[in-house]
Amino acid sequence: MSLDGVTLLGLLAGTLTTVAFFPQLLKTWRSKTAADVSLGMLVTFCIGVFLWLVYGILLGAMPIILANVVTLVLAGLILALKLRYGD
Amino acid sequence: MSLDGVTLLGLLAGTLTTVAFFPQLLKTWRSKTAADVSLGMLVTFCIGVFLWLVYGILLGAMPIILANVVTLVLAGLILALKLRYGD
Numbered sequence: 686m687s688l689d690g691v692t693l694l695g696l697l698a699g700t701l702t703t704v705a706f707f708p709q710l711l712k713t714w715r716s717k718t719a720a721d722v723s724l725g726m727l728v729t730f731c732i733g734v735f736l737w738l739v740y741g742i743l744l745g746a747m748p749i750i751l752a753n754v755v756t757l758v759l760a761g762l763i764l765a766l767k768l769r770y771g772d
Numbered sequence: 773m774s775l776d777g778v779t780l781l782g783l784l785a786g787t788l789t790t791v792a793f794f795p796q797l798l799k800t801w802r803s804k805t806a807a808d809v810s811l812g813m814l815v816t817f818c819i820g821v822f823l824w825l826v827y828g829i830l831l832g833a834m835p836i837i838l839a840n841v842v843t844l845v846l847a848g849l850i851l852a853l854k855l856r857y858g859d
Contacts, residue, residue, distance in 0.1 A: 695827045701820025708812030721808035725795030733788025740782045740835070748827070 692748060699752025706759035710766070719767040727764040734760060779835060786839025793846035797853070806854040814851040821847060 713719045734757045741749030800806045821844045828836030 691827065691830045694823060694830065698820050698823035698827050701816055701823060703820075705813045705816035705820055708816070709810040712810045712813075713808065716808065719808050721800065721803065721806050723796040723799045726792045726799075729788055729792035729795070733785050733790075733792055736781060736785035736788060740778065740785050743778045743781065 695746070695748030696751070699748045703752050703755045703759065706756060706763060710759055710763050713763055713766045713770070717770055719763075719770050722763070722767055724764075724767055727760065727767055731757065731760050731764055782833070782835030783838070786835045790839050790842045790846065793843060793850060797846055797850050800850055800853045800857070804857055806850075806857050809850070809854055811851075811854055814847065814854055818844065818847050818851055 709722075713722065734753050737749060738753040738757060741747075741753060796809075800809065821840050824836060825840040825844060828834075828840060
């Protein structure tokens with residue numbers, strides 16, 4: 686597999702693990718409840734995604750950078766809704 | 773930052789985005805309900821994490837490989853509980 690192929694695979698992986706948070710965001714937005722969603726998961730995940738972003742920048746790995754910028758925004762919004770609606 | 777420093781940062785990032793799923797798994801396991809957790813998120817996320825794993829193997833990037841193996845197991849278990857307990 687060429688380097689372009691690997692990058693393409695990374696972009697596809699990043700697209701999936703990023704768009705995955707859209708249905709959760711929509712669900713929480715509509716239901717206005719997030720009792721079953723773990724606050725500990727959201728906080729830890731957001732910090733980790735931020736560090737992945739820095740890792741991607743240091744490696745110059747474009748798929749890692751792009752994916753984690755968008756994931757951080759989406760997961761951050763879900764965290765904000767969780768804090769707003771609580772249990 | 774040396775290559776070892778970058779790898780260490782990736783390992784820390786991977787540890788956080790991986791251990792993040794422990795509190796969710798515990799919460800769902802204990803409450804036996806996952807109504808607020810999106811099925812679409814879990815399915816899309818698991819497929820994406822699998823592709824990240826392949827990407828990491830092709831790049832030979834150890835932090836990406838390790839993090840995604842464990843994340844796939846944890847997210848897969850949460851998906852299994854979601855399918856079991858449903859809405």
